[in-house]
Amino acid sequence: MPRTVITFGTFDVFHVGHLRVIERAAALGDRLVVGVSADALNLRKKGREPVFSQDERLAIVAALKPVSAVFVEESLEQKRDYILEHGADVLVMGDDWAGRFDEFEDVCEVVYLPRTPAISTTALIEKIAGSV
Ligand code: C2G
Secondary structure (H helix, E strand, C coil), X not given: CCCEEEEXXXXXXXXXXXXXXXXXXXXXXXXXXXXXXXXXXXXHHHCCCCCCCHHHHHHHHHCCCCCCEEEEECCHHHHHXXXXXXXXXXXXXXXXXXXXXXXXXXXXXXEEECCCCCCCHHHHHHHHHHCC
């Protein structure tokens, strides 16, 4: 049986920190499925629209070599359903979420990976805004 890894994220203004977490997640199994958070979920969660639309963010993540499949993450509360639906053996998240998804240890392994230091979508937006 192939080992399926699942991870979630907004992946807005895609950067190398996103790439590294996806590469490391994929290395933990045979296939990687990525839930890309919906525009509406971001608005609820962060109070602003992402720079790139969900269709654009999905297209970027789907085109990455380590990614086998993508889907839209409509709500944070559906995580258990997504894990079961996609037959995930491992849930991977960056360690900014450490401990937050331990409740799913009854259905899969839960792994938190260290974030890539010194890069974030927010910092990039501020840097770009400050240079124009
Ligand atoms: N990440 C990272 N290093 C960075 C920036 C981000 O490893 N410098 C990781 C995050 O830890 C996360 C993934 O990249 O695992 C996606 O990050 P975001 O796009 O910020 O996603 P987030 O808003 O955390 O959405 O269900 C959970 C949410 O959908 C996660």
